Amino acid sequence: IGDSHDPMVLAVPGDIGQPGVGRRLVDATLERFGRVDTIVNNAGIFVAKPFTEYTDEDYDAVTGVNQRGFFELTRAGIAAIESHGEGGHVVTISTSLVDHANSQVPSVLASLTKGGLNAATKALAVEYGSRGIRANAVALGIIRTPMHAPETLGFLSALHPIGHLGDIDDVVNAVLYLEQAGFVTGEVLHVDGGQSAGH
Incomplete structure (x- = not known):
């Protein structure tokens, strides 16, 4: 990530899948802004392959970013939120493939890792609810980004x-809704064009 000229944006280079990087992000945030109020776990790797074709390297990459990144950033971030005692929020980006697998998109590693994050979201909501910290997830369908080649869009x-x-904007609006929804915690909000309902 490059450096930003916006004083309200802090860019910290690093691979979130590597040990210590999540803690470094939180430490840098505390140094610049003095507190943490909301954590958005947005980093993720998606590798669509038949299950038996996944390599050990695929497994390490996907679990590193999707799970270690979540674990380290959220662990350090919740500790920082607790330190100011005014509550906060954890939002984790997930996928609707957890709820509705698709034979055209073989992606067991996504289901393995993001399914775990959905469960962890509910566990965090219950564990930290009485301390004013909410935890929610946004389960996405496919979002139009530069990672998708134009010829695949149809x-x-x-x-x-x-x-x-x-x-x-659909994702941003969902995160902003959850940020403002003080009575919502433990929720997996599907922003997926109906994928989780079936097809």
């Missing part, structure tokens, strides 16, 4: 009952 759109991809 196929990807057809994977959603609604018939088109989501936009980044």
Whole structure:
């Protein structure tokens, strides 16, 4: 991540899947801004392969980013939130493939890791609710980003009952809703064009 000229943005280079990086992000945030109020676990790796074709390297990469990154950043972040005693929020980005596997998108490692994060979200909500810390997740369908080649967009759109991809604003709006929804915790909010309902 490059450096930003916006004083309200702090860019910290690092691979979130590597030990110590999550803690470093929180330490840098505390140094610059003095506190942590909300954690958004957005980093993720998605590798679609038949299960028996996954390599040990695929496993290490996906679990490193999707799970170690979540674990280290959230552990350090919740400790920082607790230190100011005014409560806070953890939002984790997940996938609807956890709820509705798709034979056209073989992705067991996504289900393995993100399914664990959905369960961890509920566990955190219960563990920290009495301390004013909420935990929620946003389970996504396919979002239009530069990672998707233009020639795949028709196929990807057809994977959603609604018939088109989501936009980044759809994700942002879901996170902002959860940020403001003080009575919502332990929720996995599906922003997926109906994928989790079936197809």
